[in-house]
Amino acid sequence: MNIFFKLYSRIYQKILYLSMFFLPFNEPIVYRGEHSISNIPSILKKNGISKIMIVTDANLVKIPYFAKILQEIQSNNIEYVMYDLTKPNPTISQIEDAFKLFVNTNSNGLLAIGGGSSIDLAKGIGVKLTHPNKKIQQMRGLLKVLKKLPLLIAIPSTAGTGSEATVACVVTDELTKEKYAINDPVLIPKYAILDPLITVGLPFSLTSTTGMDALTHAVEAYIGHSNTKKTKRMAISAIKTIFGNLEEACINPTNINARMNMLNASYEAGVAFTRAYVGNVHALAHQLGGVYHIPHGLANAILLPVVLRYYNHATDKKLSMLYDAVYKDNTLDTISAKSEGFIDKIFELNQRMNIPAKIKIDATDDDIFLMASRAFLEANPLYPVPTMFDILDFVNIYNMIIEKNKSN
Ligand SMILES: [Fe+2]
Missing domain, CATH: 1.20.1090.10 (Dehydroquinate synthase-like - alpha domain)
Known part of the structure; x- marks a missing residue:
């Protein structure tokens, strides 16, 4: 490897490392344990959410515990809109479609329930909401978002991606077949609900x-x-x-x-x-x-x-x-x-x-x-x-x- 490129890279990493101490790496507020999904209504009320958009996938909506989550929301008279078309490795066009649904239904909060794909898709919607006139491709890289997202609650249904705690929104560009990340501390969900009952059916x-x-x-x-x-x-x-x-x-x-x-x-x-x-x-x-x-x-x-x-x-x-x-x-x-x-x-x-x-x-x-x-x-x-x-x-x-x- 070219010695100058190596040197440049190491200096770049060091500067980034030091500058990160000045960025707001706020951890989510975490609810843990069986039935911790019961906290959803109070979170929504506390944050003034009148219509929540649920971002999930078609398999997860079929599990019995998912119905319990919906029950929690409905029984508290909170409206919801569902986007359940998330596929593994969410694409830019999926983000665009879900973003339109969010806007057209006057939703004002995001509840991601699923693996990293659903959580990242919800983050992608947040990115579009903060920059509606920019393409997702333009947001690639570090610190391009910089604006506060609407409320984002993440409920991981797998124990793996950690997206409920991270600055990253990983997207796939279906045209170039590239997979890359949008990284910004504003993408860290405000709440993470770690409820093991949603993961028990995972094969x-x-x-x-x-x-x-x-x-x-x-x-x-x-x-x-x-x-x-x-x-x-x-x-x-x-x-x-x-x-x-x-x-x-x-x-x-x-x-x-x-x-x-x-x-x-x-x-x-x-x-x-x-x-x-x-x-x-x-x-x-x-x-x-x-x-x-x-x-x-x-x-x-x-x-x-x-x-x-x-x-x-x-x-x-x-x-x-x-x-x-x-x-x-x-x-x-x-x-x-x-x-x-x-x-x-x-x-x-x-x-x-x-x-x-x-x-x-x-x-x-x-x-x-x-x-x-x-x-x-x-x-x-x-x-x-x-x-x-x-x-x-x-x-x-x-x-x-x-x-x-x-x-x-
Ligand atoms: Fe990973």
């Missing part, structure tokens, strides 16, 4: 992969260069909780305790990464989502241990500390053995949860190069990663985890 594979997304947030935040004391504490806590609860939540989906712990971990990982950033794993995963619609959590789960090993001992000290935090055994006694041990534990966790080691896609060398180029642009100069990767590094990693169609 095994979604529980496992979204949980691995949360683990990736915490690990990437922790090994990056832009940590604060708080983000380190949050990341370690999230990582310990995920190793202790994710499998249990997959195997016994009605274990409310494990579900609640995973929601807490996902939230903590969200708080950590929204300040300390993600890294190369996410840069790689976003392109697989944008071009091949690979679910975000699955891509991260597969990539995380591979990228950590690719760092080639540059992260040994931090990974050894994570090993010590999660596993209090003394069988490994060197920093590099513990670091390797931590990576092995991720591979093993994936294996036990039936997450494959590779992704089967019909990708040509040109496709991989295009994704690698975009991953490079996403990661650099923004992400304060332990080691900056060249395009060829990204190509190498894609080749390690993609099982190509034999015809290519």
